Amino acid sequence: MKQSIIHIALVIRNYDEAIDFYTNKLNFTLIEDTYQPEQNKRWVVIAPPNSTGTTILLARASKPEQERFIGNQTGGRVFLFLNSDDFWRDYYEMTSKGIEFVREPKKADYGTVAVFKDLYGNLWDLLELNPGHPLAGRVE
Numbered sequence: 001m002k003q004s005i006i007h008i009a010l011v012i013r014n015y016d017e018a019i020d021f022y023t024n025k026l027n028f029t030l031i032e033d034t035y036q037p038e039q040n041k042r043w044v045v046i047a048p049p050n051s052t053g054t055t056i057l058l059a060r061a062s063k064p065e066q067e068r069f070i071g072n073q074t075g076g077r078v079f080l081f082l083n084s085d086d087f088w089r090d091y092y093e094m095t096s097k098g099i100e101f102v103r104e105p106k107k108a109d110y111g112t113v114a115v116f117k118d119l120y121g122n123l124w125d126l127l128e129l130n131p132g133h134p135l136a137g138r139v140e
Contacts, residue, residue, distance in 0.1 A: 007045065007057040008080070011070050012120065015042050018058045021119040022046050025097045026082075031055060048082060056080075071121035078115060078123045087112040087128035094126070 012018040015033075022028040023046070032045040044058040061067040073079055084090045091105060091114060102123065103115035111129040118124060129136045 005054050007055050009057045009059045010080075010122070011061050011066055011073060012058050013061065013067075013070050015044055015058060015060055017119065019044065019046070022056075022058075025099060025119075026094070028056075071118075073122060076123070078125050080122070081125045081127060084126060084128045087114075087126065090126060 010018075019030060019033070023030055027049050028046045029049055029051075030044075030046055032043060034043045035041075036043055041060060041062065045055050046058060047053075047055040061070055082090075087105070091101075094116065095101065099116050101114050101116045105112060105114040109130075110133055111127050113125050113127040116124050116126060
């Protein structure tokens with residue numbers, strides 16, 4: 001049996017501002033943006049550049065109880081992990097584009113890591129796994 005996680009839903013306030021942030025600040029690729037008139041919403045899928053793994057579904061909050069979770073989907077914990085093949089290249093590019101890092105880069109047992117915020121305040125790890133790490137060959 002083979003299974004995989006294809007999408008992770010990220011609750012957002014506005015489709016266009018989220019697309020702008022992820023494509024222009026983080027260089028993500030817009031894979032799909034399809035209007036669904038029967039539900040008055042859009043199916044918006046993005047992914048990191050050259051990624052063939054899990055994608056992010058940008059899901060606009062449609063109820064007040066969903067709006068409360070924009071920017072805090074995991075109660076203040078790091079939510080998503082963006083693996084890089086060149087940590088310092090991406091770190092410097094992101095800082096030059098105004099991305100806010102809330103934890104400075106550090107070397108850890110598993111690799112180099114720093115924590116940044118997306119446009120809504122969700123926390124992300126930018127990381128580059130060390131060669132030989134059990135996931136290093138599996139992450140694309």
